[in-house]
Amino acid sequence: MAQNDATATESELMDIDQIRELISADMDLVNKLIEDSLYSEVGLIDQLGHYIINSGGKRLRPVVVLLSARAFAYQGDQHINLAAIIEFIHTATLLHDDVVDASLLRRGHETANQRWGNEASVLVGDFVYSRAFQMMVNANSMEVMNILAEATNTIAEGEVQQLINRHDPETTEESYLAVIRNKTAKLFEAAAQLGAVISQRPNEEKLAMAKYGKHLGTAFQLIDDVLDYSSSSDELGKNIGDDLAEGKPTLPLLYAMWNGNEEEAGIVRDAIENGGLENIEKIKQTINKTGAISYTARIANQEANLAIEALTGLPSSEYLDALYALARFSIERQY
Secondary structure (H helix, E strand, O other): OOOOOOOOOHHHOOOHHHHHHHOHHHHHHHHHHHHHHOOOOOHHHHHHHHHHHOOOOOOHHHHHHHHHHHHOOOOOOHHHHHHHHHHHHHHHHHHHHHHHHOOOEEOOEEOHHHHHOHHHHHHHHHHHHHHHHHHHHHHOOHHHHHHHHHHHHHHHHHHHHHHHHOOOOOOOHHHHHHHHHHHHHHHHHHHHHHHHHHOOOOHHHHHHHHHHHHHHHHHHHHHHHHHOOOOOHHHHOOOOOHHHHOOOOOHHHHHHHHHOOHHHHHHHHHHHHHOOOOOHHHHHHHHHHHOHHHHHHHHHHHHHHHHHHHOOOOOOOHHHHHHHHHHHHHHHOOO
16 A cells, blocks of 8 residues: 555565565566667677676666656656666766775675776776767657766766765765765666656656655665675675775764774774774774764664655655655665
8 A cells, every 4th residue: 555654664665575576577678678788799898797787786776767757657668768877877887986996896796897907897887888878868858868967977076076085084974975975876866856757747746756866875875884884795795894995984984983082083093094904893893882883874764764755745656655665775774
């Protein structure tokens, strides 16, 4: 039964498997389009592109596109194209991110740069970006083009700002959240908004969906940063402490530094300034002692609630129910 308020009980919410089942036919078409669109006569592009696309991602951004379109009873096929485009933009950023971060693991697999080298990863990332923009033309909508072009540009700004913040223990919570909103949440925002755009909904509904996506994406990244210190490497599919090793000042680290004693704060500060995992156990202890995990999770919960509030007043449907449930999944997941 459709819920159109922010007070649905947890027992009434779908789980992630039910959400995926709801849009399984659409997602099959998205996956086929992704496979077809990745084809290149250059063998390395074909090989590396398929490797990263098929390496176990949650496909949450395409899911948001599909749910948003279906929530507005969209009857065409552009939601399939746009969901694939969103995944391609995300994939391209991953290929570039892993090179910048010198990452070795993603989703429990070797990163593309570890397997094929930095040069191939960057260049195939460029191919995936450009293929996404080729596919945008098929939408035949300047509004769609504007949303996706702005999102791509904003993501790049977020990446650069994260690079600037690296090794900077003076990073503020506001600056940290700004990076998240640009680097991660912006693509969720675009994904949610596009469903309303192609359904030709009123401007206030387009803005409501954009707000939903922004807060959903922010909550999702905050929990990613929590999981970096509270999951095993197998569960998370990446090397635990990657952000710490790279000197990235994520909120759990910053909060621990702000609230630890002088010695604890000094250890965290040194780790941010210099990177490295020499004191990771002490840092984990400080994170636990100061309540940094619960504080970050609390901020994520606030973001998820803002996402849910943004849906108020939209037409009730099982797809709207799924959007509510996705907001809860973003903060309750363990991987």
